[in-house]
Amino acid sequence: MSLLVVGVSHRSAPVSVLERVSLPTDSQTELLRDTLAAEPATEAAVLATCNRIELYADVDKFHAGVAELSTLLARHSGVGLDELTPYLYVHYEDRAVHHLFSVACGLDSMVVGEGQILGQIKDALALGQDLHTAGRLLNDLFQQALRVGKRAHSETGIDHAGQSLVTFGLEQLAAGKAVEAWAKDSGALVIGAGSMSSLAAATLARIGVKEIVVANRTPARAERLVQILGQPGPARVAARAVPMDDLGAELARADIVVSCTGSTGLVLGADAVEAALRGRTAPQALLDLAMPRDIDAAVHQLGGVRFVDIESLAEASADAPMAADVDQVRTIVSDEVAAFGAAQRAAHITPTVVALRAMAAEVVSSEIARLDGRLPDLDDKQRAEVTRTVRRVVDKLLHAPTVRVKQLAGEPGGAGYADALRELFDLDPQTVAAVSRADLNDTDGVGRGRV
Template identity: 70%
Template sequence: MSLLVVGLSHRTAPVGVLERAALTGQTPTRLLHDAAASATVGEAALVNTCNRIELYADVDKFHAGVAELSQLLAGHSGVDLDELTPHLYVHYEDRAVHHLFSVACGLDSMVVGEGQILGQLRDALARAQEEHTAGRGLNELFQQALRVGKRAHSETGIDKAGQSLVTFGLEQVAAGAGPIAGKRALVVGAGSMSSLAAATLARAGVTDLLVANRTPARAERLVEILGGAARVLDFAKVPQALADVDLVISCTGAAGTVIDAPAVAAALASRTAARPLAFLDLAMPRDVDHTVRDLDGALLVDLETLSHAHAATPGAGDVDAVSGIVADEVTAFGQAQRAARIAPTVVALRAMASEVVSGELARLTSRLPDLDERSRAEISQTVRRVVDKLLHAPTVKVKQLAAEPGGASYAEALRELFDLDPAAVHAVSGTPIGAQAGSSIPPGGVPAAQAALAPPAGASAPPAGATR
């Protein structure tokens, strides 16, 4: 497997570009299918969140894969390729694994250490499985990324350094509009982010909580989950409700503005409360018209605001510990893949040796038909023992060498030296990989077919359109 990731995120693209590139509706599904149908792609998965869009693919050619995935992202996002390219990043093989593991641990999140990304990666894998665009390679890779993320959160204090985007956003709202407790709040949307927002508001002690969604059944389900701590609001009545609440959190999948400036201005004019009307917009593209921030009496905190606010936040000491975990896991994962790649060759070599021994013993039997059973058994055991001893040292050594970068050449040399039939090698599925020391890779966790002969983990591949 040659893993390639092409994407853009809050680290490489301004909010304006992310907003225009946002994939909504059925676009992510169409992008997945188009990627998997490409001649250069074997498998594909898409991570699509409010602040990142990343295509992961098993490709047979690096440059062709970069060009194809970049064009697909541009075509489906509607942003011209020339404009999109400067904001794209590219990671290949071990570097791509390092990037995904870092994302899973929350190291690449807008709010470092947040755990919500694990659910988003799980959703990305589930979608790729449902659409049949992810095979064994990407499935194992994403499952391992989820294990690494869980390990980082359980073995370090990264949770203390990180918060959910909702919590961080509410802190910014509280800084400008006073404590959340006692406010009347409205949540627009009923997806995972909106559900987290509603639950967080309920715990924070809001006095009244409304939930509005274009699909009423989803809003009703969320209210039911909250156990009566909220009420359903007709989505069509959101503009009128603005006059009666103090805080609005919006995170829908709408392609356009959900709350416009005129509606907010009208609500502000009819409000009797002296407190400002605060908006926390966690959607991409924006749900709340960005000009709302210019209205007197309104406070708007959106992803762009949060990006700037978090950039000034000091990092936590546990970030270094998590970085170490990621580096160790990438090394173990790469070694496991490379070692697994040579397993079919070793198995094929031993199978060939066994066939040679069996053939020679059969020839011995035909030449010495009067040989008694005890002597025949002793000769058979001796010959097999000699062959096993001759093969033991080179096969153990080649497995060790194959685990290092560039180890594929040893498998090729073994096949050439012993004139192994390629069909016999490919027919072998490979042997299970046991747990690696210091790693969360479970026995059998990485398929033998997965092999990434890559540069050192953590290094960055060239940007889209650049020379590798």
């Protein structure tokens, strides 16, 4: 089986395409189930963020896998395959590993070095584990990606460039001014109460706004976020929750508006923003971090509004200088890809080695039984000593070659050693497969909560 990823991101497609491809959690669940039901795939995981949708799978056929995964992405996103195909990218085997590790380090993010992607990778793994679509390969891959991302942030200065998308967006709104000075004593409205909206609220509190109003379709979630914002600490801020029905009134009072909901339609139309502006004398800043968009792009034509969305952030980030530590992170990624590949190749031969040792144990048991028939006068002590001696001989004969074959299998091109071992010792393929299945079942859900 082989690792394959088919995806679309801000690097391959315009925002107008990305917002149509965006998948809510329910759609991700159906996508994973349908992927596992497809013939080429035995494992699947989906990584969905505001600027990428990537489908990872363990497949037995490359071309069939690409065709099936592309078709599934098109079907579940509602974008026609012919329209979507030019924007899709494909990575296979080591290139797929390299891609995910780069994503985990923030190298492929709209804002290079941002750390929020680690939480999104963790969520992708958790969904695959909960649905039992992530098996040994994808569990190992995503767990290692999380470790690689953490290593990059701890061993390099990539964090210095690693603003969140929220911070980057607020800097664009501030238009060259210091964000803290620009936001000081402003009133802020946050629409949504998910992870990105919570990050936005925390960032606004940190930079010194005087009040944060949280509007969300589920009042309880808005109230929880307000409670967090009101907890004692240096970033404590006055906060209150309001129902979505009060959005118009709150919009008129807010100096800064950040919206990031899971809505599939517009949350703020240009007419609503225009109506809110009639009661204002000060300009208003709007930041739309949702995918698909929450705020009508037509608001940028209104006077008294500064508007930033994912599309404008993508354009701004393309001109941003790369961090000096990027090369160091790339080296970490390359080293980790090589180590992951070696570990996977070595693990591939383990069931064959286990089957070989099981066969050797059966031969020993069979020969000891024959010896009992030929030498019935042996007492228990003598029989036990003979048995131990034969087992020691067999273990010593097998030790060096099995250790060496694991080492060789971990090197590039080492996949053939398992086949050679099975051929040389005439091992039953079904026995080897049974060992693999048992090993996989024993590690179902491996790594939950470890990182």
